[in-house]
Amino acid sequence: MPTPLRPSLSRWDQHGREHVVHIHKAGIQRTLRCGTCGWRKAAQFLPYLPWLKAEAHLMEAHQATVNPAAGRA
């Protein structure tokens, strides 16, 4: 599960490359922007929703599923 309220979400692909989606405030919405491919999307600011959309993009577009924070204390 992604961590809400962080301004970005990063995942690594199987080659160890990092892909980051930045999450910006835009009024009552949040705007997502992928640092790798420039993908943009608006998301309602509901709990977890922007982060889940960011995670889904990284998985589908970049096959980036490794959470760099996983396993760290």
Ligand SMILES: [Zn+2]
């Ligand atoms: Zn992307």
